[in-house]
Amino acid sequence: MRTIACETAVRGKPVESVWPDREVAADLLTCYYTDCEPGSLWVAEHAGRVVGYLAGCLGTQRYQRMMARRVVPHAVLGAITRGALWSPQLRRLARAGIATWRHGGFRQRVPLDRYPAHLHVNIQEAFRGQQVGRRLLERFLAQATSAGVSGIHLAVREENIPARTLFERMGFVRLHSRSFAVPDEGRLKISVTITYGKRV
Numbered sequence: 001m002r003t004i005a006c007e008t009a010v011r012g013k014p015v016e017s018v019w020p021d022r023e024v025a026a027d028l029l030t031c032y033y034t035d036c037e038p039g040s041l042w043v044a045e046h047a048g049r050v051v052g053y054l055a056g057c058l059g060t061q062r063y064q065r066m067m068a069r070r071v072v073p074h075a076v077l078g079a080i081t082r083g084a085l086w087s088p089q090l091r092r093l094a095r096a097g098i099a100t101w102r103h104g105g106f107r108q109r110v111p112l113d114r115y116p117a118h119l120h121v122n123i124q125e126a127f128r129g130q131q132v133g134r135r136l137l138e139r140f141l142a143q144a145t146s147a148g149v150s151g152i153h154l155a156v157r158e159e160n161i162p163a164r165t166l167f168e169r170m171g172f173v174r175l176h177s178r179s180f181a182v183p184d185e186g187r188l189k190i191s192v193t194i195t196y197g198k199r200v
Helices: 002-007 022-036 060-081 088-102 132-146 161-169
Strands: 041-046 049-057 117-123 151-157 173-184 187-199
Touching: 002 022, 002 049, 002 117, 022 049, 022 060, 041 132, 049 060, 049 132, 060 117, 117 132, 132 151, 132 161, 151 161, 161 187
Parallel strands: 117 151
Antiparallel strands: 041 049, 049 117, 151 187, 173 187
8 A cells, every 4th residue: 555655646656756755655645544544444456465545534633633643743753764854855845835835725625524534545557447446435435324424525636537537426526626836857836636525
C-alpha cells in the first residue's frame, strides 16, 4: 500500500518528483489508515501481492485530530532525523503551499455533519479498468452504511476522468472544487481537485 501510494502521489507521478524522503511521504499518506483505523482499509490482491487499496475513514474529525497529534509529528521527526527538512525541494513545497493558500485550496468546505466519512482509492495502473476500484468502493459503502454513517466524501483530480466517471456512476455528486499549486519541473502548476459526496 505504501509503495502504491508513493508511486502515484503527485498527480500520478512518484512522490520523489516533489519530496526526497519516501518514508515521510508514505507515513503521511498511509499511517492513519494502517495504524489508527485498519478496519476501514480494504485491499485488492493479485497473485499474493497488493495491487490496489481503498483507505477509508468513518470519522474525518477523528482523522484530523490523529493526524495533528500523532501522524504528522512522527513524520516530521523522521524528516528531521534523515535531514529531509533541509532539502531544496522543501523550499519548492513551501512556495507551492503559499500559492495554494492564495488560491483558497486549504479551505475546508465539506459539511462534515452531512459527509463525515472519507475515502481514497488507488489502483496500480496495470489493474485499472477491471472493476477493482468499484469492488473496493462497494465494500466500503456497505461498511459505512452498516456503521450508520450519514455520508462520505472524496477528492479526485479534475483530469482523472476514469475515476470521476466511476464515482459519478456510483452516486457521488460534485460538492465543490479547489485549486492546488504543485511543483512541476522547476515551476508551479495549478491543479484542480474536485470534491464529491454521497449520502448513505
